[in-house]
Amino acid sequence: MLKSKVLGASVFGIILMLSREFTKLVVIANAIAFPVVYFVMNQWLQNFAYRTSIALWIFFLSALSSLILALLILGYQSIRTATANPVDSLRYE
Numbered sequence: 001m002l003k004s005k006v007l008g009a010s011v012f013g014i015i016l017m018l019s020r021e022f023t024k025l026v027v028i029a030n031a032i033a034f035p036v037v038y039f040v041m042n043q044w045l046q047n048f049a050y051r052t053s054i055a056l057w058i059f060f061l062s063a064l065s066s067l068i069l070a071l072l073i074l075g076y077q078s079i080r081t082a083t084a085n086p087v088d089s090l091r092y093e
Contacts (some may be wrong), residue, residue: 003022011082018078026070030063 009017041054 015078
């Protein structure tokens with residue numbers, strides 16, 4: 001990260017680069033979790049007298065909320081780091 005800033009990368013470029021990577025990780029995590037959660041919740045819901053099914057919109061809403069939360073946190077940290085002066089980081093190394 002510091003190398004990119006020293007070589008002249010823009011704040012937007014750094015945020016875009018990190019956002020792309022984190023988006024991939026969040027999508028992969030959701031793709032792994034959704035089948036497991038669906039199976040476990042379906043088995044758990046079958047034990048009740050009034051059976052119900054799991055709606056797919058709940059999975060899409062949870063995926064969207066986790067992606068938005070990850071991008072908000074990433075954006076805040078990236079902006080804070082990208083606008084920092086690289087000399088301050090080099091001074092302590």
